Amino acid sequence: MKKKYSIFNIVKNAFSNNENWKKMWRNPEPRKFYDIVIVGGGGHGLGTAYYLAKEHGLKNIAVVEKGWLGGGNTGRNTTIIRSNYLWDESAHLYEHSLKLWENLSTELNYNVMFSQRGVLNLAHNEHDIKEIKRRVSANKLNGIDSYWADTKQIKKLVPIMNTENCRYPVLGASYQPRAGTARHDAVAWGYAMRADELGVDIIQNCEVKKIRTKNGKVYGIETTKGIIRAKRVGVVASGHTTVLAETAGIKLPLQSKPLQALVSEPIKPVINTVVMSNAVHAYVSQSDKGELVIGAGTDGYNSFTQRGGYNTIEDTLRAIIELYPIFGKMKMLRQWGGIVDICPDASPIISKCEIEGLYFNCGWGTGGFKATPGSANLFAHTIAKDKPHSINAPFNLERFVSGRLVDEHGAAAVAH
């Protein structure tokens, strides 16, 4: 039965003290065999299962998650969504995603709190200006709403910003009005609920230990809940992708690093857009609760501890305070880290591999959240048809052999 959320539903449940809401998804024991198993119950994985069932009409699908749904990087990012990437390949990929975001709450009948509040990418020097103007032009050619904003316009959008009396004055910015933020948990929950409705088994607390293969074909997975056989396995395990790939004998060009974020105490609304800066390397937005959500770059070493070092936080906050002196005395409430898998060209991999029936969706690095619906949609297509969609075709594994990289290192404005 389709679980609908409506005002009547809310009123009805209010009378019973909100105790009779139905469970959003089942909690099934794994079956012995599935046609398709998705490893990783974050937004990308759950979304993939949803689109497999919804758009490709496939049945007998499971999502296997080692912890709880959305407890990995889906719940650890700074929820920024944008599509103003330089290269055509990336622009198409992220714009595909942004278009799905715009309709996601309606499609899932679940409020993902998608808020198109715009994103500013600041320029602090002559080189930044040239680079950003180039990107704005490239975006326009790809039909993406991207504009050059001068200091006066920035001041109007973000009055609290210190644009002049600082070491790196703000000289301009790119502005994408359709960009914004969304509630990350809701994305995972929304996809999970609708995937479950379509018959997908969502199995939590079930850790994959090994991907089993036989004669160059995938055979199934070994988990803490026993062996699950599968015709096709899609791995969407972010930081732990290389660890899993290795069990199938595949080496991926990924490095796992901690990426930190932090939130402040809640305050009244002061900043109603997302501001990112590549050069001083910090970004900030304000959540609906009023907390400042602050992020930065990765820590500079490989690690699987979801922590990171204080020096990275210090660098980030130094930049934040320089740009917004008004935040100088604020207290930070929480800090955390997630393990991101970074590709040599800072672009993702959504691809088949040399083992038949094994697919990877990884390498999202520091910017996977914005791509959640698009990535899931394209990965589902790749698994269902056993060949990539034209949008994700450039993001194959072979590009590291052919040299046809999609280099989004600097041009994407580092902070994703």
Added chain:
Amino acid sequence: MLLINCPYCGERDQSEFTNGGEAHVARPKDPDQVNDREWSEYVFVRANPKGIYYERWVHTHGCKKWFNAIRDTSTDEILKIYKIGETPPLIKRFKNTLRSPSGEPDVGSGNFTVKKP
């Protein structure tokens, strides 16, 4: 934040150092004989283990010298530091008593994958 024992300067804060990625990656001896796939492995593919990891550091804001370290990437504990040119030491005893280094529950920690020698 790590406390790194530079073999030339002694213990210093991690912020003085820069990580140089995997150590002991050998350039193919006869580049003309190497095909695209092997080149790709040499250029792009690096070890990314959860567990023992041989890596390089450089003391950027100090003596500016490079050296090697062995670190457990599941706990960030530095197990051994040695100079460039020395044979990579084998770690015989490697304790990883922390079952969930980042406070994750046992189930779902992914720590079964921790590579031990």
